[in-house]
Amino acid sequence: MGSRQILVVDDDAVTARFIASLLRENDFDVLVAEDGEHALDIVREHELAMVVCDLVMPYRDGYSVLRAIRQSEQLHDLPVLLLSMRDREEDIVRGLEEGADDYVIKPFNARELMARIRKILNHKRKVS
Amino acid sequence: MQQVLIGTILSISAVFMVLTILIVAHKAWREARNGMHGRRRKELEPKVLTWAHSDEKTVRKALDGQPSPSDLIVLEQILLDHIQRVRGIERERLATAMDQLGLVEEYLKGLESGRWWRRAESAEKLGLAASKRAIQPLSRALDDEMPEVRLRAAKALGQLGGKASARKLVRALNEPNRWSTIRVADILIGMGHEVIEAVIEAFPTLTREGQLAVLDIIGRIRPVSAGPWLIEKLYDRTTDVRARACHALGNIGDPNVAPELIAALRDPEWPVRAMAAKALGRVGAAEAIPQLTSSLRDQQWWVRHNAARALRAIGPAGLEALERLVADGDTFAREQAILILEEAGRMDERAGELVEAGSLRDAARSLLEKIVAGGTTGRLRVLAREHPVEEVRRELLAMLPEEVSS
Numbered sequence: 001m002g003s004r005q006i007l008v009v010d011d012d013a014v015t016a017r018f019i020a021s022l023l024r025e026n027d028f029d030v031l032v033a034e035d036g037e038h039a040l041d042i043v044r045e046h047e048l049a050m051v052v053c054d055l056v057m058p059y060r061d062g063y064s065v066l067r068a069i070r071q072s073e074q075l076h077d078l079p080v081l082l083l084s085m086r087d088r089e090e091d092i093v094r095g096l097e098e099g100a101d102d103y104v105i106k107p108f109n110a111r112e113l114m115a116r117i118r119k120i121l122n123h124k125r126k127v128s
Numbered sequence: 129m130q131q132v133l134i135g136t137i138l139s140i141s142a143v144f145m146v147l148t149i150l151i152v153a154h155k156a157w158r159e160a161r162n163g164m165h166g167r168r169r170k171e172l173e174p175k176v177l178t179w180a181h182s183d184e185k186t187v188r189k190a191l192d193g194q195p196s197p198s199d200l201i202v203l204e205q206i207l208l209d210h211i212q213r214v215r216g217i218e219r220e221r222l223a224t225a226m227d228q229l230g231l232v233e234e235y236l237k238g239l240e241s242g243r244w245w246r247r248a249e250s251a252e253k254l255g256l257a258a259s260k261r262a263i264q265p266l267s268r269a270l271d272d273e274m275p276e277v278r279l280r281a282a283k284a285l286g287q288l289g290g291k292a293s294a295r296k297l298v299r300a301l302n303e304p305n306r307w308s309t310i311r312v313a314d315i316l317i318g319m320g321h322e323v324i325e326a327v328i329e330a331f332p333t334l335t336r337e338g339q340l341a342v343l344d345i346i347g348r349i350r351p352v353s354a355g356p357w358l359i360e361k362l363y364d365r366t367t368d369v370r371a372r373a374c375h376a377l378g379n380i381g382d383p384n385v386a387p388e389l390i391a392a393l394r395d396p397e398w399p400v401r402a403m404a405a406k407a408l409g410r411v412g413a414a415e416a417i418p419q420l421t422s423s424l425r426d427q428q429w430w431v432r433h434n435a436a437r438a439l440r441a442i443g444p445a446g447l448e449a450l451e452r453l454v455a456d457g458d459t460f461a462r463e464q465a466i467l468i469l470e471e472a473g474r475m476d477e478r479a480g481e482l483v484e485a486g487s488l489r490d491a492a493r494s495l496l497e498k499i500v501a502g503g504t505t506g507r508l509r510v511l512a513r514e515h516p517v518e519e520v521r522r523e524l525l526a527m528l529p530e531e532v533s534s
Binding site: 107 | 215
């Protein structure tokens with residue numbers, strides 16, 4: 001059985017705690033990073049099932065984290081779901097084109113977010 | 129004398145000392161309280177969130193009973209923080225928790241406070257708490273004597289959503305002396321499709337400014353269902369109403385309204401004709417090309433300009449219509465057509481085709497010669513100097529009048 005560990009990356013601690021709580025309620029193990037740099041450190045050190053990543057963050061934004069993951073030989077197929085208040089078409093398209101598995105707009109619907117996460121993980125399981 | 133002076137200095141020192149002690153004590157008390165609240169938050173937040181994700185009915189059960197007044201302050205902060213960040217069922221459950229803990233009741237009392245800042249704060253929190261019970265009290269707060277309270281009540285109604293809130297807010301569009309129409313309109317726009325019925329219903333009762341705001345609101349929300357109502361407004365007695373109805377139809381972008389917009393191109397008032405032309409571009413109405421072509425000969429610059437832009441927006445067929453206009457007998461139509469063809473990069477494209485074979489080359493040459501004959505040679509002169517293909521530069525130089533090419 002694969003990893004049940006999900007990394008939540010968000011500089012807004014309240015949002016990060018909400019998502020972490022939601023994931024724990026759904027039997028996932030959760031790691032939290034408050035910026036992109038810290039997130040990449042965790043991604044390299046842990047075997048993760050997926051990353052739920054905010055877009056606008058200090059030091060490294062969500063696009064940059066996503067790009068670093070997609071360019072890595074070991075991590076390029078790690079699922080990434082982007083989460084953002086940016087609801088413009090160009091931001092969503094850019095996120096998906098840069099390799100995000102999904103893009104969810106904040107404020108988000110918790111049950112919809114969980115359904116999307118499960119769908120991504122099921123797809124990953126089938127592919128692997 | 130000396131004793132009086134010493135006494136005064138000692139008194140002042142004593143006052144300063146007491147003040148310093150009070151300030152330090154207050155700061156220490158605040159820090160201790162914040163620390164205690166922080167620790168309680170770490171304990172209470174997981175319980176609240178676990179409850180929010182569950183199906184359990186009462187939040188008090190998850191909190192092991194009615195919280196203490198101190199815990200209630202912490203819980204209020206937790207709930208206000210999270211409720212702004214989520215939608216759907218979780219948001220509804222957090223709102224229920226606020227109601228069950230008595231916070232909504234407290235805010236409703238706060239709305240009746242004699243202190244305006246308490247009323248404003250209560251209005252704002254009622255919006256976040258999303259309690260439908262608050263609609264009537266917040267509607268009354270729209271008439272508060274303090275503008276800040278009125279504005280926060282309006283925003284709160286916007287957050288609560290629903291047709292009842294929308295109806296109360298639309299009324300504010302009729303009072304421009306008490307409300308910023310733009311702010312109210314923004315709140316209504318933020319509420320989305322659910323306000324459409326309310327704004328259309330209120331339209332006949334609104335002032336002219338209110339009616340124009342309604343047309344803008346519809347144009348921003350873009351409900352296709354409002355199309356037939358907007359078409360009726362194309363025949364309104366007021367020029368501004370007709371013009372903004374065209375604008376709203378263009379924003380909605382439903383191509384089925386093209387025949388009505390084409391008819392509006394013949395409106396006696398130029399602002400309506402200009403907006404109709406712009407709207408036809410937005411809906412991409414290829415069937416409007418003949419009428420838009422005629423509109424390029426309109427007496428008003430804005431109508432000509434919008435018609436030319438609309439032809440460009442329609443795509444290749446519109447651009448071909450513009451190309452046919454470069455030799456038009458009407459100087460203004462010709463100038464607009466050439467301007468837009470240049471903006472669209474069509475002139476550069478045609479110049480590049482001068483080195484192609486056969487009919488493509490002939491068509492390009494014919495068009496560019498017409499532009500030169502019309503006297504608008506600015507872009508062609510630049511291309512004759514800077515085009516990357518030497519043969520194109522040579523062809524253009526040969527085409528341009530002697531004094532320009534030298």
